[in-house]
Amino acid sequence: MRKKILKKKINKIAVFISDEGFGHSVRQKTIISEFFKYNPKIQFTIFNDKRLLFLKEYFGNKINYNFYPNTLCTIKKKSGELDLIGTKKILINWPKNSNMHIRKMLKSKKKLDFDIIISDLVPEAFQLAKILNIPSFGVARFTWDWFFHNTRFKKLKETKMIKDSLKLSNKIYFPTFVKKKVLSNDYFNFKETNLIFNKNIFKEGTNQFFKSTNSLKCLIMDNGTKTNSNLIQKTVKYLKKMQHIDFYISVDNFSDQLKTYVAKQKNLIPIQGLKNMHRLISYVDFLVARGGFNTLTEILIFKKPALLIDEKNNPEIKANLDQMHKLGYCSIMKQSSFKSNFEKKINFFVKKNMKNIENKLRSNYINPNGANQIIKDIVTIYEESKSNC
Secondary structure, eight states, X not given: OOOOOOOOOOOEEEEEEOOSSSHHHHHHHHHHHHHHHHOTTOEEEEEESTTHHHHHHHHGGGSEEEEOOOOSOOOBOTXXXXXXXXXXXHHHHHHHHHHHHHHHHHTTGGGOOOSEEEEESOTHHHHHHHHHTOOEEEEOSBOHHHHHHTXXXXXXXHHHHHHHHHTTSSEEEEEOSSTTOOBSOOOSOEEEEOOBOOTTTTTTTOOOXXXXXXXXXXXXXXXXXXXXXXXXXXXXXXXXXXXXXXXXXXOTTSOHHHHHHHHHOTTEEEEXXXXXXXXXXXXXXXXXXXXXXXXXXXXXXXXXXXXXXXXTTOHHHHHHHHHHHHTTSOEEEOGGGSGGGHHHHHHHIIIIIHHHHHHHHHTSOOOOBHHHHHHHHHHHHHHHHHHTO
């Protein structure tokens, strides 16, 4: 009789998460939660900087947390547009900074006894996996080399070095709503998946909010990178003229004086905290927001019409808005449409665009089970590799 080969389970996972906004952390919350269904005793260690508290608020002591500095990110101007000079400096310094932190980690190599590494999307994580001789997997809306290739930096050697790091991965997963529109150069093994989303992810620990009786409710979202904070603050004083709409506004970055002003206005409702802001997407009639991929995902899942804000020099936002607009899933809002031009833009959207966009969104089903697809594929790859050893 043939002896049955027991499949080796994944027991320890390192997750390196980018600090470029909250979308990366939100995706990994869903993926980690799904992984616990596969193995409730699995040990996770998160490597991150700014989002550790955001993640620990959800997982508590169920997983481990390690500080890891953000070695690759973008810099924004006060206007919200991409600062090409500042971002270029980050890119040029990335090889030195990432190598320094990998060497530092390897000084305690015995603590790096992981079965696999997942990264969303920190390029040097794949270098570390190669050194440790373990599989590595990426999750991304876009790859950093693609981003810099489309941001006037394609000739820099550092852009190629990022590409070389990504090539070390076993596979990179791209959650998408448009097939064959992956924001990457397809030189490595990749797989498209459905969107990654958990409707319960923002419910825990949120407060009750005032439920408007007005005929229209709009959420004006600030975002993880605070790109549009300045524009939103300068637009607030024009909102009181639009009494037919109640505006729910993210006020975390407002001055105390501006928060007081919002509190005094009948049609302005302050929202504090990331989870409270995102929970409102399912409640309001439409939203004004930056076109980051996490926000796009929620728009598609909850079928909410939106004015998505353009961002100068940012190829990811441009691609996101182009894809959404081509499908009839949103309207595009220029930064010049804020402040005194905001009322005109909103009224036109409500009268001419909102209903058509809502109908278009409701006519298409978007499956949010991308996390489940990714985990099944990773588990299969890992178990097959171990059974062949």
